Every structure is written in C-alpha cells, then in structure tokens.
Amino acid sequence: xxxxxxKLYKSIAIHTFLIIGAFIMVFPFIWMVLTxxxxxxxxxxxxxxxxxxxxxxxxxxxxxLEQNNFIRLYYNTLAMMFWRVVCGVMFSAMAAFAxxxxxxxxxxxxxxxxxxxxxxxxxxxxxxxxxxxxxLGMRNTIFALVFPGLVSxxxxxxxxxxxxxxxxxxxxxxILDGANIGQIFLHIMLPLVRSGLIALGIFTAxxxxxxxxxxxxxxxxxxxxxxxxxLARIQGAYSIHYPQLMAAAVLAIWPMLAxxxxxxxKFIEGISTSGGKL
Amino acid sequence: MFNYSISKRKPTKxxxxxxxWGWFFIAPTxxxxxxxxxxxxxxxxxxxxxxxxxFGRGNVFIGFDNYVRLFNDAQVWRATANTLLYTGLVIPISxxxxxxxxxxxxxxxxxxxxxxxxxxxxxxxxxxxxxMVWKWLxxxxxxxxxxLMDWLGLGRVDWINNPNVALISIVIIGIWSxxxxxxxxxxxxxxxxxxxxxxxxxxxxxxxxxxxxxITIPLLSPTLxxxxxxxxxxxxxxxxxxxxxxxxxxxxxDNTVSLVYLFYNNSFKYxxxxxxxxxxxxxxxxxxxxxxxxxKAQKKWVNYR
Numbered sequence: 001x002x003x004x005x006x007k008l009y010k011s012i013a014i015h016t017f018l019i020i021g022a023f024i025m026v027f028p029f030i031w032m033v034l035t036x037x038x039x040x041x042x043x044x045x046x047x048x049x050x051x052x053x054x055x056x057x058x059x060x061x062x063x064x065l066e067q068n069n070f071i072r073l074y075y076n077t078l079a080m081m082f083w084r085v086v087c088g089v090m091f092s093a094m095a096a097f098a099x100x101x102x103x104x105x106x107x108x109x110x111x112x113x114x115x116x117x118x119x120x121x122x123x124x125x126x127x128x129x130x131x132x133x134x135x136l137g138m139r140n141t142i143f144a145l146v147f148p149g150l151v152s153x154x155x156x157x158x159x160x161x162x163x164x165x166x167x168x169x170x171x172x173x174x175i176l177d178g179a180n181i182g183q184i185f186l187h188i189m190l191p192l193v194r195s196g197l198i199a200l201g202i203f204t205a206x207x208x209x210x211x212x213x214x215x216x217x218x219x220x221x222x223x224x225x226x227x228x229x230x231l232a233r234i235q236g237a238y239s240i241h242y243p244q245l246m247a248a249a250v251l252a253i254w255p256m257l258a259x260x261x262x263x264x265x266k267f268i269e270g271i272s273t274s275g276g277k278l
Numbered sequence: 279m280f281n282y283s284i285s286k287r288k289p290t291k292x293x294x295x296x297x298x299w300g301w302f303f304i305a306p307t308x309x310x311x312x313x314x315x316x317x318x319x320x321x322x323x324x325x326x327x328x329x330x331x332x333f334g335r336g337n338v339f340i341g342f343d344n345y346v347r348l349f350n351d352a353q354v355w356r357a358t359a360n361t362l363l364y365t366g367l368v369i370p371i372s373x374x375x376x377x378x379x380x381x382x383x384x385x386x387x388x389x390x391x392x393x394x395x396x397x398x399x400x401x402x403x404x405x406x407x408x409x410m411v412w413k414w415l416x417x418x419x420x421x422x423x424x425x426l427m428d429w430l431g432l433g434r435v436d437w438i439n440n441p442n443v444a445l446i447s448i449v450i451i452g453i454w455s456x457x458x459x460x461x462x463x464x465x466x467x468x469x470x471x472x473x474x475x476x477x478x479x480x481x482x483x484x485x486x487x488x489x490x491x492x493i494t495i496p497l498l499s500p501t502l503x504x505x506x507x508x509x510x511x512x513x514x515x516x517x518x519x520x521x522x523x524x525x526x527x528x529x530x531x532d533n534t535v536s537l538v539y540l541f542y543n544n545s546f547k548y549x550x551x552x553x554x555x556x557x558x559x560x561x562x563x564x565x566x567x568x569x570x571x572x573x574k575a576q577k578k579w580v581n582y583r
Contacts (some may be wrong), residue, residue, distance in 0.1 A: 014382050021379060022396040024454070029399065031422065032411040044420040046428075095307035103293075104300030110308055117315045121515050121565055123538055123558045127325060127551050128318035151310030181299040210404050212518045213538075217546050231406040232522060242414050249407040260402045264395045267402075271459065272466035 029257075036060055036247040043243050060247035068234060069223060070251055077226040079142045080215075081208045084149035088204045089197055092155030097185050099156070100163035101171065111160075117153040126214065133218055140224035148214055155200045158274055162196035163189065199270035206267075209256055227252040326555035337552065344556035354557065356532055357540045358564070360445060364536065365513040368452040373505065375453070376460035381494060383461065384468040394465065398458035405455065409522035412451050413438065438523060444530035451519050456512075460505055467501030468494070499580045507572055514565050517542065537561045 035043050037053040037060070064070075098104070099111050125148065133144045166189065174184045190197070215229040222233065234248045260267055289297075326344055328337035348354050379397065383390050400408065415422050416437035424434045437447040475493050484492065495502075517538040524534045526543065535543075537557060545554030 011387070014385075014387060018379070018382060018387075018393050022393055025397050025399055025458070028408065028411045028415065028454075029403070031415065032407075035411075035414065046420060046425055049425060091306040091310065094303040098300045098303035102296055102300040102303070104297040107300065110304055113308065113311065113316070117311055119566070119569065120315070120319065121511070121538075121558070121561055123515065123541055124322050124562055125315055125318040127545055127555060127558075128321040129314065130546075131321075132313075148314060150314065151307045153307075153311060153315070156307055181296065185303070206402070210518075212404070212406055212521070213542060217542075228404045228406040231404070231410060235410055235522065242417070242420070245410055246414065249410045253403045253407045256402055256404075257399070260399070261395075264398075268394065268398060268462050271398075271401075271462050 029253075032246045032249055035243055036250050038243045040241060040243060060243045061251065064234070064244055064248045064251060068230065068248070072223055073225060073227050073230050073252075074255070076142065076145065076219075076224060077209065077228075080145035080149075080226055081205045083142070083146040084208045085201050085204045087146065087150045088152040088155050089201050091151045092159050092200060093190065093193070093197060094185070095156045096159030097163050097189055100160045101166075101189070102181070114153045114156050118157060122148075123213075126217065129214075130217055140219050140221045144218045144224075145215060145226065147218075149204065149208060152200075152204065155204065158200055158203075159193060159196050162193040166192055195269070195273060198266060199274045202267055202270035203274055206256075322555045322558060325552050326559050328552040330549060330551045330553075340552070344553050347553065348556050348560060353532065353535070353540065354537075354560070357535050357537045357557075358560070360534060361514055361516065361536045361538075361561075361564075363445060364449055364452065364516055365510055367446075367449045368456065368513050369506065369510055371449075372453045372456045372460060372509070373502070376457050376464060377502075379457070380461045380464035380468060381490065383465060394461065397461050400455040401458045403455075405518035406522055408455060409451060409519050412447075413523055416447055439528055439530050441530045441533040444524060444528075444534045448516075448519050448523060448534060451523075452513065452516065456509060460509070463505055464498065464501055467498050471497045496581045500582055503572075503576055503580045507569065510568060510572070511565055514561065514568070537564075 034052060037056050037058075038050070039053075039057070042050045042053055095114075099107060099114075129148055133139055133147055138144050138147075170188055170192075171184050174188055179187070210228065211226075212228045212232065215226045216232060219225055219229065222230070225233065231248060231252055235245060238244050238248075325337070327339060327341060329340045329343070331337050379393075383393055416424075418424060418434065418436050418438070421437070423437065427434055435443055437443055471493070475497070476489060479489055479493055515538050516536045520534055520536055520539050521542070524531055526547075528534075537560065541554050541557045541561070544550045544557060
C-alpha cells in the first residue's frame with residue numbers, strides 16, 4: 001500500500017515536471033497565434049492584461065498577405081527544399097554506395113575529401129559561392145537557392161553507414177543472376193536503405209527550410225526570397241506592429257509544423273537514426 | 279564488392295568494370311564538392327590576404343594586414359568572447375536539462391511519445407520566426423515576460439537592449455530550441471542500454487542516483503559525445519537568433535555580436551570581403567582547436583562497448 005502511494009507521488013512529480021517543460025516548449029507558439037489575432041491595443045494592454053483576443057480577427061493575416069506575396073514565398077521555399085532534397089539524396093546515395101560497396105582506385109582519397117568538408121564551418125564557402133552565382137548572373141533565382149545544397153558531404157557520409165551494414169551475399173547472388181552494378185544499386189541496394197534515404201530527406205528539407213543567411217545574401221529581391229529571409233525583411237518593415245509580425249510568423253511556420261505533426265514519427269526516427277549512425 | 283587477392287597483376291575485366299562504376303557513382307558528389315566547397319575554402323583563404331576593392335576596382339594584395347587588423351580589433355575579440363560564452367552556456371545547460379528529460383521519458387510513463395513530439399517542436403520552426411515571437415515576449419513595455427516580472431514584484435528587465443542581459447536572452451532561445459534535438463538523440467541512445475544492467479545493479483543495492491551515474495552516463499557516453507561535438511560546432515556558428523534580435527545600432531550589439539554575425543556584416547553589409555574572410559578563418563581555427571581537444575578528451579570519458 002505504502003509503496004503504491006509512493007509510486008503515485010513519484011509519477012505525479014514526474015508528470016508535473018514534464019508538463020511544465022512541455023508548456024515552455026509550446027507556449028511561444030501559442031502566444032504567436034494569440035497575438036496574431038489581436039488588435040494592437042489588445043496586444044499592448046497590460047492593465048488589465050489581455051490573454052485572449054476579444055474576437056478572432058483575420059485582419060492581420062489579410063494585411064500581411066496583401067502586402068507580401070506569400071504564394072511566391074511558399075513556392076520559392078518549397079522549390080528550394082524540393083531540389084535540395086532530390087539532388088542531395090540522389091547524388092549522396094550514389095556516392096555512398098560506391099564508397100561502401102565498390103573497390104576502385106582513389107576511393108579512400110576521395111572519401112577523405114568528403115570527411116574533411118564535414119568538419120569545416122559552412123560560412124567559409126559562402127563568399128566564393130556568392131561570387132560564383134553572381135558571376136553566372138543567377139542571383140534571385142531558384143537555382144541560386146539550391147546551389148549550395150546540390151551535393152552533400154554529410155549525406156554521403158550518413159548513407160555510407162547504411163550501405164555498409166548490408167550483407168555481402170546480396171550482391172554476390174545478384175551477380176550470379178547476371179545483374180550489373182547499376183542494376184544492383186537501383187533494384188537491390190536502394191530499397192534496403194530506404195530508412196536512410198528518408199532520414200536524409202527529412203534532415204535536408206528541415207535544414208533548407210530553416211536556412212537564413214544564404215537566402216538573405218543571394219536572393220535579396222522580395223519576390224525571390226524564402227519564408228525565413230522574408231521574415232527578416234518584414235520584421236524591419238513593421239517593426240512595432242506585433243500582431244502583424246506574429247501573423248507573418250504564423251504564416252511562415254504553419255506548413256512545416258503541420259507536416260511535422262502528421263509525420264512526427266518519421267521525423268523523430270529520421271533524426272535519431274542519423275544521429276546514431278554518425 | 280568482391281574479394282580480390284591483392285596482387286600487381288593486370289586487373290581483370292570485371293575489376294576495371296567496377297572501377298568505372300565507382301568513378302561514375304562518385305563523380306557528381308566529388309565534382310560538386312570540389313566546385314562548391316574545396317575551391318571556396320582555398321578562395322576564402324586567398325581572399326583573406328586582400329583588401330576588397332571598392333566600385334569595381336580590383337582587390338589589393340595586403341599580405342597579413344587583415345590578420346594584423348583582426349588581432350587589434352576589439353570587436354573581433356568581443357565577438358570571439360560572445361561566441362564562446364554563448365556556446366559555453368548553451369551546451370552544458372541544454373545537455374543537462376535534456377538528459378533529465380530523456381531519462382524520465384525512457385521510463386514506461388503515460389504519454390511519453392506525446393511529450394517527445396512536443397519537446398521536438400521548437401526544432402521544426404524556422405529560427406527567424408522563433409526569434410520574432412521571443413522578441414515579442416522579451417519586449418520591454420508590452421512583453422509577457424516583463425508583465426510576469428511586474429506581477430512577481432521583480433521589476434522590469436530590458437531583455438533585448440541591456441548590454442548585460444541581451445546575451446542571456448539569446449542563450450535562453452538557444453537552449454529552448456535545441457533541447458528537443460538532444461532529447462531525441464539521447465532517447466535513441468538510452469534504448470540501446472540493456473535492461474539487465476539495471477536489474478543487476480538493483481540486486482547489488484544501487485539507488486536511482488547511483489544507477490544514473492554508474493550505468494546511464496557511462497553507457498550513454500558515445501551519444502553524449504556525439505551531441506557535444508555536433509552542437510558545439512553549431513553553436514559556434516550562431517547567427518540567426520542574434521541577427522533577428524539585435525540590430526547593428528542596438529546598444530547591446532557589442533555584447534552580443536557573434537563571429538558569424540560579424541563575418542556577415544563585414545562581407546555583405548560593409549563590402550569588406552577580405553576582412554570577412556579573415557574573420558571566418560579565425561572561426562575555422564577556433565572550431566578546429568575545440569574539436570581536436572574534444573577528440574583527445576574523448577579517450578578519458580567515452581566508453582565504446
């Protein structure tokens with residue numbers, strides 16, 4: 001009896017702690033949404049303090065949508081994420097397969113090159129990458145946004161770990177059946193590292209979505225910006241109208257948040273497998 | 279793919295075939311990495327010896343002048359100190375909090391996956407959006423935090439513009455946004471610890487605290503090491519939170535500017551790419567030193583089974 005009561009207290013204490021933590025994690029988002037529906041007066045009234053908006057007004061969203069081409073921003077952001085995921089995952093999978101399963105001259109040297117680039121802070125690439133895109137006359141394009149993410153040293157390293165775990169007999173059997181290396185890669189190996197491909201895809205998409213500095217530098221025109229860099233500009237423009245700023249922030253994060261809540265298991269698996277694999 | 283005997287014999291047709299497939303498969307990534315990363319590293323190094331020419335004039339070679347300027351520039355030292363302080367606060371605090379949460383969530387408790395989902399949410403949101411709402415919470419006149427401070431009778435704090443407080447405000451955002459990532463990785467690591475270790479220790483009379491320090495920490499040490507190395511590298515590159523929160527004109531700028539923010543301002547705001555390159559070389563050197571030290575220290579505390 002005494003021990004069950006002790007257990008109950010313990011469980012109450014743990015949940016209280018975890019609920020407070022969870023509340024701190026989500027509160028800024030709740031506050032963002034609540035403020036987005038308020039008038040300026042409501043948002044700044046401290047005495048008496050207004051927690052909920054008196055009614056759910058969409059005006060702030062309407063204003064922000066009217067003054068900023070969000071359709072364009074969604075499109076740019078999505079296009080950047082899409083092409084970075086496609087190119088990053090495809091090229092990384094190819095290279096990772098070769099590094100993990102094939103023998104060829106220069107393999108260790110080239111893999112060393114990949115490893116070396118994982119240890120360098122990305123800012124070191126930015127000025128030359130900017131100069132290259134500028135020289136091509138490609139600033140303010142989708143290509144410019146995708147450019148630094150065309151290939152991925154991190155992705156190559158990550159997927160190599162997945163390929164290395166597969167048993168050797170797989171290829172030997174396929175060779176006996178007369179398959180060539182390209183076919184083995186496409187039909188046998190790729191399906192077996194699916195979880196790795198998904199993990200890398202999620203990782204790449206998430207980091208592309210969150211990237212601020214590169215889009216800020218390379219696509220400085222409002223119509224070629226992405227959500228993150230547009231927020232920086234919007235903050236400068238409406239610096240004190242917090243309800244409108246919060247409406248813009250809500251518009252910028254809800255698609256990713258919705259995708260996360262639907263596929264949260266995949267996200268978390270993706271992050272934890274990639275962490276465990278490195 | 280096959281077990282070839284190592285010999286100097288002429289390679290077989292099959293081997294040569296495999297070579298070509300290998301080169302074909304790595305070609306896009308290697309060519310891409312050379313163009314996108316390797317040449318830029320060399321170019322940045324090279325640029326750091328030049329003064330960027332204004333108005334279309336060419337760059338002027340100035341030898342080590344950018345580095346001399348760097349060492350005499352009080353702002354660079356402050357930025358280095360700010361970056362190190364930010365990292366030195368965010369990493370230990372976030373790892374400690376995450377560890378407690380992960381250990382609690384590793385038990386069979388009610389709604390554990392829901393908790394995990396919630397703790398991870400800050401990781402999903404773009405730092406630009408996140409900083410905007412924190413800035414609003416921190417607002418001096420109308421922010422919720424100062425309302426709470428008033429209510430608690432603690433007095434208002436100028437979270438954003440007070441030079442002594444601003445970095446702490448940014449550290450709080452940094453910790454808040456990274457906890458979920460740490461928790462997810464730690465939970466994956468904790469799940470690998472065999473349950474019999476704990477059962478055996480209970481028989482030996484170990485309490486929860488002793489279990490934590492004698493089983494959990496040592497067996498989780500590879501995960502902890504991975505998290506420490508990667509999150510330190512990330513924190514050393516902090517930019518988004520500071521860029522969104524602290525304007526160059528803010529009185530707290532000098533006490534919050536990070537090396538990357540300084541790099542950004544010099545390279546893309548003031549058009550001094552040569553000096554910006556020197557700053558990023560300094561960052562590279564610091565990160566390399568920290569990473570090498572960690573690799574050395576690893577032998578002392580990380581247990582690989």
